[in-house]
Amino acid sequence: MKTFALGGVHPEENKLSADKAIETLPLPGKVYVPVSQSLGAPSKVVVEKGAIVKTGQLIAKGESFISANVHSPVSGKVAKIDEVIDASGYKRQAVFIDVEGDEWDESIDRSPEIIREISAGRDTIVRKINEMGVVGLGGATFPSHVKLMVPDGKKAEYLLINGVECEPYLTSDHRLMLERGEEMLIGIQILKKALGVNKAFIGIENNKPDAISHLKTLCIKFEGIEVVPLKVKYPQGGEKQLIKAVVNREVPSGKLPIEVGCVVNNVGTAFAVYEAIQKNKPLIERVVTVTGKSVSKPANFMVRIGTPVSALIDQAGGLPDDTGKVISGGPMMGKALTSLDAPVVKGTSGILIMPENESRRAPQVNCIRCGRCITVCPMGLEPVLLAQLSENQLFERTEKERIMDCIECGSCHYTCPAGRPLLDYLRLGKNKTGILIRNRGKK
Amino acid sequence: MNETILFAVISLSAIGVISAVILYFVAQKFKVIEDPRIDIVNEKLPGANCGGCGLAGCRAFAEELVKTGDLSKLNCPVGGSDTMKEIAAVLGLVAEEKDPMIAVVRCNGSRANAPQKVSYEGASSCAFAHYLSAGESGCPNGCLGLGDCVVSCKFDAIYISEETGLPVVSDEKCVACGACVTACPRSIIELRKKGKKDRRIFVSCVNTEKGGPAKKNCSVACIGCGKCVKECPYEAITLVNNLAYIDYDKCRLCRKCEPVCPTGAILELNFPPRKEKAGDAEKTPEPVVAG
Numbered sequence: 001m002k003t004f005a006l007g008g009v010h011p012e013e014n015k016l017s018a019d020k021a022i023e024t025l026p027l028p029g030k031v032y033v034p035v036s037q038s039l040g041a042p043s044k045v046v047v048e049k050g051a052i053v054k055t056g057q058l059i060a061k062g063e064s065f066i067s068a069n070v071h072s073p074v075s076g077k078v079a080k081i082d083e084v085i086d087a088s089g090y091k092r093q094a095v096f097i098d099v100e101g102d103e104w105d106e107s108i109d110r111s112p113e114i115i116r117e118i119s120a121g122r123d124t125i126v127r128k129i130n131e132m133g134v135v136g137l138g139g140a141t142f143p144s145h146v147k148l149m150v151p152d153g154k155k156a157e158y159l160l161i162n163g164v165e166c167e168p169y170l171t172s173d174h175r176l177m178l179e180r181g182e183e184m185l186i187g188i189q190i191l192k193k194a195l196g197v198n199k200a201f202i203g204i205e206n207n208k209p210d211a212i213s214h215l216k217t218l219c220i221k222f223e224g225i226e227v228v229p230l231k232v233k234y235p236q237g238g239e240k241q242l243i244k245a246v247v248n249r250e251v252p253s254g255k256l257p258i259e260v261g262c263v264v265n266n267v268g269t270a271f272a273v274y275e276a277i278q279k280n281k282p283l284i285e286r287v288v289t290v291t292g293k294s295v296s297k298p299a300n301f302m303v304r305i306g307t308p309v310s311a312l313i314d315q316a317g318g319l320p321d322d323t324g325k326v327i328s329g330g331p332m333m334g335k336a337l338t339s340l341d342a343p344v345v346k347g348t349s350g351i352l353i354m355p356e357n358e359s360r361r362a363p364q365v366n367c368i369r370c371g372r373c374i375t376v377c378p379m380g381l382e383p384v385l386l387a388q389l390s391e392n393q394l395f396e397r398t399e400k401e402r403i404m405d406c407i408e409c410g411s412c413h414y415t416c417p418a419g420r421p422l423l424d425y426l427r428l429g430k431n432k433t434g435i436l437i438r439n440r441g442k443k
Numbered sequence: 444m445n446e447t448i449l450f451a452v453i454s455l456s457a458i459g460v461i462s463a464v465i466l467y468f469v470a471q472k473f474k475v476i477e478d479p480r481i482d483i484v485n486e487k488l489p490g491a492n493c494g495g496c497g498l499a500g501c502r503a504f505a506e507e508l509v510k511t512g513d514l515s516k517l518n519c520p521v522g523g524s525d526t527m528k529e530i531a532a533v534l535g536l537v538a539e540e541k542d543p544m545i546a547v548v549r550c551n552g553s554r555a556n557a558p559q560k561v562s563y564e565g566a567s568s569c570a571f572a573h574y575l576s577a578g579e580s581g582c583p584n585g586c587l588g589l590g591d592c593v594v595s596c597k598f599d600a601i602y603i604s605e606e607t608g609l610p611v612v613s614d615e616k617c618v619a620c621g622a623c624v625t626a627c628p629r630s631i632i633e634l635r636k637k638g639k640k641d642r643r644i645f646v647s648c649v650n651t652e653k654g655g656p657a658k659k660n661c662s663v664a665c666i667g668c669g670k671c672v673k674e675c676p677y678e679a680i681t682l683v684n685n686l687a688y689i690d691y692d693k694c695r696l697c698r699k700c701e702p703v704c705p706t707g708a709i710l711e712l713n714f715p716p717r718k719e720k721a722g723d724a725e726k727t728p729e730p731v732v733a734g
Contacts, residue, residue: 083656089576090583091656338561338576361564391568424566424575431574 001206003231004241007378009411011234011332013207017171017291017298022179024302025315027102031074031306032084032094032343033059038135039142040066045095051078056105056282059095062133068143068346069133071282073304076100085339087328087348094343097306108281114182115278118190125194125277132276133283133346137268138162138237139329141347144273147263148194157261159192159200160246161270163215164230164237166205167330170350172287173267175300177204177211180271185215185222187274192224195263200225201246202267205232234332235409239264241378253405268349288312288344292353294320303344310340312351324359327352332410362419373412373422379405383412387422390429395436398429404437406430480533481509487529489521493597495620496520514538521598521618543637544619546601546612550586550631551647551710553607557582557661573628582660584650586610586631595626614641614713636691640713644689644696646671647710651684658706665708671700 036042043060047053053072060070076099083091104110120128130145150156165173177184188200204212206229216227228246235241240251242264249260257264265273268286275281284305291298296317303312309326313319319326319340327334328348373383381402389398406426413423484505492500496519498507508517514536519526523543531538557580563572569591577583588608592601600616601623603609610623610632623632631649646665650657654666667685679693680700687708689700698717701709 085577085581091577091652335575336561338581391566393570421566424571425568428566428568428571428574432570 001229001231002245003233004236004244004378006244006380007376007411008233008235008241009376009414010232011168011414013232014168014291014293015171015174015207016169016293016295017289017300018174018208020171020175020299022175022287022300022302023315025304025307025312027074027099027304028307028311029099030079030308031097031099031304032308032341033070033073033097033306034084034086034092034094034343034345035060035070036067036092037070037141037305037346038062038066038068038133039140040064040068042093043067043070045081045093047072047078047081047095049078049080052076053078053097054103054105056108056284058282062130062143066143066146068135068141069131069282070095070305071133071284072097073284073306074099075103084341084343086342086345087335087337089335089338094306109279110281114186116186118186118193118277120190120277122194122196125190128277129194129273132272132281134269134272134276135283135346136266137272137286137346137349138266139333139347139349141345144265144269147265148191150195150258150263154258155261156195156197156258156263157199158247158263159188159195159197160239160242160257160262160264161188161200161202161267162237162239162242162264163202163204163208163211163267164242165208166232166234166237167332167334167350168234169291169352170289170330171291172289172300172349174208174211175289176271176287177208177267178214181211181215181218183274184267184271185218185225186278187270187272188225189222190273190277191263191265191270197263198224202227203230203236203242203246204228205230205236207232235378235407235411238378238407238409240407253402283346286344286346286348288348289350290316290353291350292320292355293358294322294355295353296320305346306343308341308343309337309351312344313340313353320353320355322355322357323353324356325354327354332414333408361421364419364421367418367420370417372415372417376411376415378409378411379407381406383422383426384420386429387420387425390425390432393432395429395433399433399436403429403433478509481505483533484508484530487522487526487533488519489526489618491521491597491618491620493521493618493620493622495618495622509534512536520544520620523618544634545614545617545637545641545643546619546621546623546632547635547643547645548586548610548612548632549645549647549649550584550609551663551708552580552582552585552661553604553609555607556663557585560660563587569626570628580660582650582657582664583652584629584631584648585661587629591626591628592623592632595622597622638691638696638713642696642711642713643691644694644698644701644709644711645691646687646689646708648708649686651686653685657685663707665704666706668705670703670705671709674699674703 041064043062045060047059055075057072059072062068076097079096079098084094086092126145126148134144135141212229219225243262272283288303289300290312299316325336386403410423488501496504498504527538559579560581569587569589572587578587590603598616600613601610604611619634648665650664657664669682672680672682679690701711
């Protein structure tokens with residue numbers, strides 16, 4: 001069975017909510033919709049305080065090439081435009097909406113019927129994906145329309161669909177593949193049409209046999225889509241790792257997947273594309289896993305963007321008493337929240353609640369130069385060296401040592417027997433080196 | 444036997460003479476003429492190589508000084524005006540009198556004033572903690588207390604207080620090289636005039652949030668009310684982005700702003716205790732934590 005070549009780790013899977021069907025979360029009383037929910041430039045608010053909005057109405061417009069529109073996930077009245085602490089741990093501008101009823105914009109098709117015919121042309125698809133605010137739902141929230149515009153001189157050969165879900169605990173993509181498989185495959189056909197490619201692969205790790213067999217059966221009806229079962233190994237969901245595993249190509253250092261003729265999208269993105277093109281529905285809700293060993297009812301919810309995290313936790317049986325950390329995302333790459341009022345954003349794939357006894361880091365001792373972090377690094381970097389250089393602020397050297405190739409998967413940190421905060425320093429180094437490179441470009 | 448020794452001595456001597464001649468001409472050809480004053484200036488400098496002057500080290504500073512012959516733009520904060528005067532004498536110039544400066548920590552969000560809301564256990568680096576979240580108290584501008592400034596200080600002049608969790612600058616040891624100013628990811632530390640008898644008044648807060656949210660996280664935050672601006676007779680205080688700032692060049696240390704601050708964000712250091720007037724009883728200022 002296929003997998004990527006370099007490094008990787010095997011954390012405990014703990015997919016507690018794998019057999020829980022997607023439930024629709026009841027509408028919250030209030031939502032806080034952060035204005036900037038994608039990589040790139042922040043969007044500009046186009047509604048005013050006191051305005052009445054309908055579900056699906058545009059509330060913030062992306063103004064540069066790499067930025068995405070934000071739509072109202074609920075109907076109601078704009079209470080204020082203020083700041084809210086989001087998953088970043090800082091206050092960010094958000095539109096506060098008091099929910100009143102659930103009146104949708106008329107242009108959105110809400111019927112359960114599946115529309116199989118793809119009538120939209122290539123340009124229409126790209127334009128609509130941009131308008132509907134679709135971003136990569138794997139976590140990086142890169143605006144999807146940008147990925148579909150292949151730069152001149154490059155040619156896309158394969159579309160890779162990421163159904164790996166290698167993060168422990170998370171099951172939102174898994175459930176989506178099982179329950180919205182057909183819609184997702186239509187979404188893949190739309191993406192293929194937009195890119196002008198004939199072949200799409202769906203990479204799924206073999207800890208999800210039900211999803212593999214389900215999609216294989218469905219694929220008979222769809223031309224040019226193949227399901228590729230993959231051996232379980234973290235971080236297979238990284239796009240470079242997925243490309244290596246599925247088509248055995250290596251993306252050169254500092255380059256994008258298009259360099260080797262591949263475009264990678266998440267299964268959630270494919271589903272969002274289906275809804276945007278066939279149903280005219282903007283990206284206003286997503287599947288979020290709420291899980292953790294101490295959670296009484298782990299679940300997968302279909303959640304409107306902007307819903308406070310506390311509402312999801314209440315629905316999953318409330319916050320357990322011994323909670324040490326609430327993490328947005330998975331245990332490997334996720335980030336602990338500093339406020340439970342933080343809203344669900346387009347990139348929130350899960351809410352993980354860790355009990356106190358599991359949430360603390362191992363005590364930090366000195367590096368013993370065992371080199372395990374180097375063995376497990378899926379990008380072939382030397383985390384120990386990069387972390388030391390970052391700690392000493394030698395960012396010219398981190399650049400030479402290819403820190404910008406780091407995918408922040410945390411395998412090094414996970415495996416370190418000395419409990420060194422390797423990922424922390426790598427993230428710091430990557431951030432600072434990025435600033436250094438950008439400033440150099442300006443001169 | 445004798446012949447062998449003789450042969451060796453002669454041949455070695457010959458090589459020596461030829462080499463000496465070659466070396467002489469090479470040395471003439473590649474002679475580097477260095478201004479002797481560079482060495483003299485270099486000796487006068489403190490030799491800390493701290494980079495506080497903005498150059499790579501003391502030698503580089505001496506070279507730059509001798510090369511440009513201009514004292515107005517270059518200053519050694521460590522040596523202070525005494526050193527600059529000596530250097531000026533060597534170079535035949537006149538040094539401007541510069542006020543001694545000192546690093547000032549503009550945050551009073553101690554454990555008591557800004558209680559901890561979340562706990563951080565990542566890498567012990569302010570730079571990373573700043574990148575990660577607003578910090579343990581929730582103040583997005585406040586001191587993170589992980590000591591990047593302490594690491595950066597080459598003079599052992601700054602340490603983190605056990606009691607408050609905030610950095611404390613030593614008046615005696617600080618040479619105002621500015622290393623901590625650069626190291627602080629939140630630009631909390633500022634170089635200010637040392638002041639007469641080390642007396643200083645400054646707004647000990649850099650929070651630019653509006654009053655409400657700022658006060659929520661820290662009881663001594665500047666809320667941008669502007670009372671001090673009105674009170675100041677010398678127009679030394681400005682209010683930008685909900686934050687008051689005292690210009691140390693204009694401030695005459697009259698101490699009028701400190702009692703009017705409703706949150707106690709203005710700190711005064713090393714002043715004698717105030718004489719209480721009978722009429723001022725209701726306006727008694729809060730006791731000041733020297734930090």
